[in-house]
Amino acid sequence: MEEDILSAxxxxxxxxSGYFEAKGVVALNLMSSPGSGKTTxxxxxxxxxxxxxxxxxxxxxxxxxxxxxxxxxxxAPVVQVNTGNGxxxxxxxxxxxxDKLDVQEKSILFIENVGNLVCPSLFELGEKHRVVIISxxxxxxxxxxxxxxxxxxDTCIINKIDLLPYVxxxxxxxxxxxxxxNPHLKIMELSAHTGEGxxxxxHWVLGQEV
Amino acid sequence: MEEDILSAxxxxxxxxSGYFEAKGVVALNLMSSPGSGKTTxxxxxxxxxxxxxxxxxxxxxxxxxxxxxxxxxxxAPVVQVNTGNGxxxxxxxxxxxxDKLDVQEKSILFIENVGNLVCPSLFELGEKHRVVIISxxxxxxxxxxxxxxxxxxDTCIINKIDLLPYVxxxxxxxxxxxxxxNPHLKIMELSAHTGEGxxxxxHWVLGQEV
Numbered sequence: 001m002e003e004d005i006l007s008a009x010x011x012x013x014x015x016x017s018g019y020f021e022a023k024g025v026v027a028l029n030l031m032s033s034p035g036s037g038k039t040t041x042x043x044x045x046x047x048x049x050x051x052x053x054x055x056x057x058x059x060x061x062x063x064x065x066x067x068x069x070x071x072x073x074x075x076a077p078v079v080q081v082n083t084g085n086g087x088x089x090x091x092x093x094x095x096x097x098x099d100k101l102d103v104q105e106k107s108i109l110f111i112e113n114v115g116n117l118v119c120p121s122l123f124e125l126g127e128k129h130r131v132v133i134i135s136x137x138x139x140x141x142x143x144x145x146x147x148x149x150x151x152x153x154d155t156c157i158i159n160k161i162d163l164l165p166y167v168x169x170x171x172x173x174x175x176x177x178x179x180x181x182n183p184h185l186k187i188m189e190l191s192a193h194t195g196e197g198x199x200x201x202x203h204w205v206l207g208q209e210v
Numbered sequence: 211m212e213e214d215i216l217s218a219x220x221x222x223x224x225x226x227s228g229y230f231e232a233k234g235v236v237a238l239n240l241m242s243s244p245g246s247g248k249t250t251x252x253x254x255x256x257x258x259x260x261x262x263x264x265x266x267x268x269x270x271x272x273x274x275x276x277x278x279x280x281x282x283x284x285x286a287p288v289v290q291v292n293t294g295n296g297x298x299x300x301x302x303x304x305x306x307x308x309d310k311l312d313v314q315e316k317s318i319l320f321i322e323n324v325g326n327l328v329c330p331s332l333f334e335l336g337e338k339h340r341v342v343i344i345s346x347x348x349x350x351x352x353x354x355x356x357x358x359x360x361x362x363x364d365t366c367i368i369n370k371i372d373l374l375p376y377v378x379x380x381x382x383x384x385x386x387x388x389x390x391x392n393p394h395l396k397i398m399e400l401s402a403h404t405g406e407g408x409x410x411x412x413h414w415v416l417g418q419e420v
Contacts, residue, residue, distance in 0.1 A: 138245025
């Protein structure tokens with residue numbers, strides 16, 4: 001049963017990926033625990049990008065339009081998807097959101113997944129990159145405890161580095177653990193709050209082509 | 211299909227609840243995002259309780275035995291359940307864990323669920339109380355964005371209050387949001403790291419009877 005759901009999802013993800021290619025749209029799937037700072041990162045990223053490249057956002061949440069409102073204020077077209085009891089976005093939800101969101105050619109499309117380090121990892125959306133975000137307040141063992149997410153991601157952002165002086169967090173160790181699970185993971189450290197390290201991330205995003 | 215799974219789970223949860231009653235065991239289901247500090251809270255709680263009342267722990271994680279090792283060092287009998295790709299504990303996993311864990315009469319049994327604010331909320335385990343833990347680094351909108359968890363919990367711990375000076379977090383607002391979703395929620399603030407507020411929690415735990 002689980003396999004049927006996953007393979008139906010794979011088909012739709014493949015369709016989305018064709019849609020993105022045709023429009024020259026780079027889709028980035030952002031996944032993390034609740035509260036790791038995805039929306040703040042997105043707000044800052046939109047502000048840094050929007051003079052240089054069109055941006056659009058699909059926001060996933062169990063409930064509320066809060067994040068969509070924040071993104072709208074940051075100046076990007078956005079569609080909110082509420083999953084109700086669902087614990088992740090799937091490719092069909094993205095396809096439906098694309099009907100409502102008039103994504104410009106050559107946009108960067110950020111997809112903010114439901115805050116959850118488990119379920120979103122198995123559901124492809126047709127994205128170019130899968131970005132997992134963790135924050136330094138979460139402890140360095142997360143890649144080992146939630147390995148599926150770190151195996152299926154290709155990029156990892158370690159956020160909230162401004163809080164490093166106040167928490168027990170071993171940066172060398174979290175990188176070691178993450179690379180143990182996935183040796184090809186690209187890792188960036190930053191603070192969306194203070195802006196430290198944001199240039200590398202913005203530079204990476206702007207370098208993406210379909 | 212989802213309904214079938216949930217009602218099969220409810221039956222088994224009911225059985226667990228009978229088992230707990232017969233042994234005078236109070237089971238507490240601890241649920242939160244990854245990294246909210248559940249395991250640190252448990253370590254400190256075990257140390258504070260163990261002279262007064264027997265304690266046992268069932269640890270849920272996708273992968274690793276790390277948490278079970280920490281609990282074992284804190285001095286409580288523990289069984290680790292690895293859920294693999296599963297995103298929550300279910301009542302059958304608890305029943306099987308109980309076969310391996312020789313829970314003493316009148317114990318407090320802590321069940322540390324998989325770090326996930328979505329899926330564990332729908333799966334009863336036979337517990338006396340459902341405790342949701344959030345930390346001040348996660349932002350105050352979590353009760354609104356993950357309402358199912360806050361509706362199904364009866365107790366809420368706001369952890370990491372030692373980090374309040376370094377983050378934007380409105381304590382009054384998070385309580386307002388949490389009580390909006392669930393007016394009966396009992397809320398406690400503490401820092402498992404510094405020990406501030408821990409007495410109230412320990413007092414509450416010791417006051418529990420089957």
